[in-house]
Amino acid sequence: MAATIRDVAQVTGVHISTVSRSFSAPHLVNEATRGRVLAAAARLGYRPNRAARALTTGRTYNIGLIVANIANPYFPPLIKAAQAHARERDYHVFVADTDEDPAVEEELVHALAKQVDGVVLASPRVGNRLIEQLARSVTLVLVNRRVEGLPAVLMDMRGGTRQVIEHLARLGHTRLAFAGGPPGAWTNREMRRAAAASARAMGLTLEVLGPHHPTENGGAAAAEEVVRTGATGVTCYNDLMALGLAERLGELGVRVPEDVSVVGVDDISPSRHTRPKLTTLAMPTAAAGRLAVDMLLQLAGDPDASNATATLDVALVVRDSTGPARRS
Amino acid sequence: MAATIRDVAQVTGVHISTVSRSFSAPHLVNEATRGRVLAAAARLGYRPNRAARALTTGRTYNIGLIVANIANPYFPPLIKAAQAHARERDYHVFVADTDEDPAVEEELVHALAKQVDGVVLASPRVGNRLIEQLARSVTLVLVNRRVEGLPAVLMDMRGGTRQVIEHLARLGHTRLAFAGGPPGAWTNREMRRAAAASARAMGLTLEVLGPHHPTENGGAAAAEEVVRTGATGVTCYNDLMALGLAERLGELGVRVPEDVSVVGVDDISPSRHTRPKLTTLAMPTAAAGRLAVDMLLQLAGDPDASNATATLDVALVVRDSTGPARRS
DNA sequence: GTGAAAGCGCTAACAC
DNA sequence: GTGTTAGCGCTTTCAC
Numbered sequence: 001m002a003a004t005i006r007d008v009a010q011v012t013g014v015h016i017s018t019v020s021r022s023f024s025a026p027h028l029v030n031e032a033t034r035g036r037v038l039a040a041a042a043r044l045g046y047r048p049n050r051a052a053r054a055l056t057t058g059r060t061y062n063i064g065l066i067v068a069n070i071a072n073p074y075f076p077p078l079i080k081a082a083q084a085h086a087r088e089r090d091y092h093v094f095v096a097d098t099d100e101d102p103a104v105e106e107e108l109v110h111a112l113a114k115q116v117d118g119v120v121l122a123s124p125r126v127g128n129r130l131i132e133q134l135a136r137s138v139t140l141v142l143v144n145r146r147v148e149g150l151p152a153v154l155m156d157m158r159g160g161t162r163q164v165i166e167h168l169a170r171l172g173h174t175r176l177a178f179a180g181g182p183p184g185a186w187t188n189r190e191m192r193r194a195a196a197a198s199a200r201a202m203g204l205t206l207e208v209l210g211p212h213h214p215t216e217n218g219g220a221a222a223a224e225e226v227v228r229t230g231a232t233g234v235t236c237y238n239d240l241m242a243l244g245l246a247e248r249l250g251e252l253g254v255r256v257p258e259d260v261s262v263v264g265v266d267d268i269s270p271s272r273h274t275r276p277k278l279t280t281l282a283m284p285t286a287a288a289g290r291l292a293v294d295m296l297l298q299l300a301g302d303p304d305a306s307n308a309t310a311t312l313d314v315a316l317v318v319r320d321s322t323g324p325a326r327r328s
Numbered sequence: 329m330a331a332t333i334r335d336v337a338q339v340t341g342v343h344i345s346t347v348s349r350s351f352s353a354p355h356l357v358n359e360a361t362r363g364r365v366l367a368a369a370a371r372l373g374y375r376p377n378r379a380a381r382a383l384t385t386g387r388t389y390n391i392g393l394i395v396a397n398i399a400n401p402y403f404p405p406l407i408k409a410a411q412a413h414a415r416e417r418d419y420h421v422f423v424a425d426t427d428e429d430p431a432v433e434e435e436l437v438h439a440l441a442k443q444v445d446g447v448v449l450a451s452p453r454v455g456n457r458l459i460e461q462l463a464r465s466v467t468l469v470l471v472n473r474r475v476e477g478l479p480a481v482l483m484d485m486r487g488g489t490r491q492v493i494e495h496l497a498r499l500g501h502t503r504l505a506f507a508g509g510p511p512g513a514w515t516n517r518e519m520r521r522a523a524a525a526s527a528r529a530m531g532l533t534l535e536v537l538g539p540h541h542p543t544e545n546g547g548a549a550a551a552e553e554v555v556r557t558g559a560t561g562v563t564c565y566n567d568l569m570a571l572g573l574a575e576r577l578g579e580l581g582v583r584v585p586e587d588v589s590v591v592g593v594d595d596i597s598p599s600r601h602t603r604p605k606l607t608t609l610a611m612p613t614a615a616a617g618r619l620a621v622d623m624l625l626q627l628a629g630d631p632d633a634s635n636a637t638a639t640l641d642v643a644l645v646v647r648d649s650t651g652p653a654r655r656s
Numbered sequence: 657g658t659g660a661a662a663g664c665g666c667t668a669a670c671a672c
Numbered sequence: 673g674t675g676t677t678a679g680c681g682c683t684t685t686c687a688c
Contacts, residue, residue: 002441002442002465004680004681004682005681005682006681014658014659015658015659015660016659016681016682017658017659017660017661017682017683017684018657018658018659019682020681020682020683020684021657021658021683021684024682024683025683025684028657028658029657029658030657030658033657033658045465047438047441047442048681048682049442049680049681049682050439050442050443051379051382051383051388051442051443051681051682052383052442052664052680052681052682052683053681053682053683054379054664054682055379055380055383055663055664055665055666055680055681055682055683056663056664056681056682056683056684057664057682057683057684058664060379062443070398070403070404070407070408070423071401071404071405071408071597073399073401075398076398076399077399079398079425080398080399080425080427083424083425083427084427087432092424092436092439092440093424094422094423094424095398095422095423095424095425096411096420096421096422096423097407097408097411097423099408099411099412104415108420110375111378111420112420113330113375114330114375114377114378114379114380114665115378115379115390115443136373137330137373137375216597216601243601247601269399269544270598270601270602273544273571273575273598273602274598274601274602274603275602275603332664332665332666333665333666334665342674342675343674343675343676344665344666344675345666345667345668345674345675345676345677346673346674346675348665348666348667348668349667349673349674352666352667353667356673356674357673357674358673358674361673361674376665376666377664377665377666379665379666380664380665380666380667380680381665381666381667382666382680383664383665383666383667383679383680383681383682384665384666384667384668384679384680385666385667385668385680386680442681
């Protein structure tokens with residue numbers, strides 16, 4: 001068995017509270033005794049049990065991070081940034097994957113609730129109602145979701161989507177399509193609305209396709225729809241879908257971007273390496289991860305801290321999957 | 329504050345131990361009382377505190393999973409499989425990323441140690457000595473690492489590498505190179521040795537390059553070396569490196585596979601979508617994740633369970649990045 | 657500066 | 673079938 005505080009106390013010949021203080025309140029203990037305690041601890045391989053400590057202090061120094069799908073390259077940069085940032089502040093991050101399943105998401109929040117000081121819910125798929133309810137039993141920070149009264153890190157999807165539509169319009173496209181993703185995703189709604197509004201304002205038609213699974217397969221599934229609608233410019237819920245769409249279009253004999261222009265969202269790593277390279281909206285995921293951690297720690301330290309909402313800018317990256325509209 | 333066992337006991341008018349039993353040993357309590365307890369618990373939103381429970385039972389029903397780099401598409405399938413498999417057994421998986429840093433890896437094992445029933449260490453970068461030491465303070469299952477006396481899930485890298493070399497030999501390549509990855513990785517050593525042995529046996533030359541960072545950038549960095557050595561067949565530590573290498577070779581005016589054949593390892597998702605599609609060794613990552621969890625749970629339940637080692641088969645997937653050697 | 661004692665939320669003998 | 677008690681590893685008053 002691993003050494004406990006009692007073992008260290010016995011070996012050193014002091015009371016357990018002195019051992020405890022040596023670790024959690026060093027200034028309260030004589031330097032010499034503290035030295036002996038630390039030496040004994042090192043010799044025994046003693047490390048304070050954080051879980052037990054949390055039982056009395058109420059602070060675990062852990063935070064949870066729940067994401068929809070680790071396999072989507074969108075999330076790793078966010079996860080890594082959050083983890084690195086938290087570690088610098090002596091916190092550990094436990095990551096969990098919901099596999100795009102709202103039920104799993106709810107279960108994971110509950111499972112994590114008591115073992116962390118708060119959880120970052122990234123791109124949630126559950127409804128607002130449930131989120132409000134969950135927020136009552138655990139400190140929550142949202143990423144890519146707006147819920148009244150809860151702290152959140154958002155991306156400017158409206159502004160970004162408008163840029164996309166304008167980009168396609170400038171290239172001469174008049175018949176557009178939006179390949180939609182998960183119905184539960186806030187990002188999806190924002191994009192759909194912004195795309196519709198922008199298209200209307202510019203006098204373009206916009207067909208809404210989907211919902212589709214936010215993966216290459218989902219994008220591939222949208223390919224036939226795209227062909228049927230006759231759209232020449234398609235903007236997708238995310239890069240994974242855009243990549244799947246472009247590939248499937250190729251198989252159907254539709255060239256990208258000569259016949260159809262395709263735009264993604266996220267700027268995930270593979271989008272820079274495929275042929276054609278994907279035009280996409282770049283998201284500041286690392287910054288979002290760090291910011292979410294900051295908000296969470298502030299809230300964990302002071303429950304009355306402001307529940308601010310931050311909206312981060314996104315940037316259109318024009319590459320090779322978009323081009324001038326074909327003359328009809 | 330969240331409801332505790334005491335609140336439920338008070339509301340129901342029973343002793344806390346009855347509440348406890350209603351959850352952890354239902355058969356020991358009268359069905360009627362149990363019904364009242366559960367009703368009260370539901371009303372109060374009570375959920376047993378797993379951390380507190382663990383303090384007395386010694387079981388957290390959590391397992392830790394430490395990986396070198398979540399952003400490498402090799403890991404997500406393993407993570408997802410492990411998580412899904414564990415959840416079916418009522419366990420939760422906490423994932424942590426070491427960012428390829430051995431020091432972080434050690435720290436994370438310690439941090440997780442007391443909050444989980446064991447940890448799966450996937451593709452560790454720390455040395456065997458340290459692993460043996462860590463294994464003394466926490467139940468460990470290794471993936472992609474062989475350490476005497478510790479349970480492990482391995483891939484047949486020797487057999488796989490031999491297949492790769494044979495494949496290149498059949499295509500007429502005589503000057504080969506191995507683009508090496510992290511020096512701390514078991515997989516890297518296995519591949520290097522197997523490649524050298526196979527090449528020697530077949531009378532081919534093999535240049536060992538690196539070590540390089542196991543990413544696209546690392547692979548790109550190996551490109552100049554490849555050109556300098558004049559090798560026409562290159563096998564890489566992993567797909568990420570192979571992808572980076574192929575791309576950089578293209579920029580240098582070296583065509584893949586016409587001038588140089590490139591082989592990866594892992595069969596990550598992007599390898600199927602790039603042009604040329606990558607010839608690679610497919611690894612059974614999902615199976616490995618599930619198996620590691622099984623081993624861990626067995627060990628956690630019975631510390632004397634056998635420390636078996638499983639070696640999984642890998643498969644050569646021939647795509648478009650390898651072709652006949654150029655006539656010189 | 658250090659020890660004693662209570663208690664965090666829960667489980668596990670042991671009585672009754 | 674249910675209550676009592678002790679205790680998991682630790683922190684935190686409160687004395688001295």
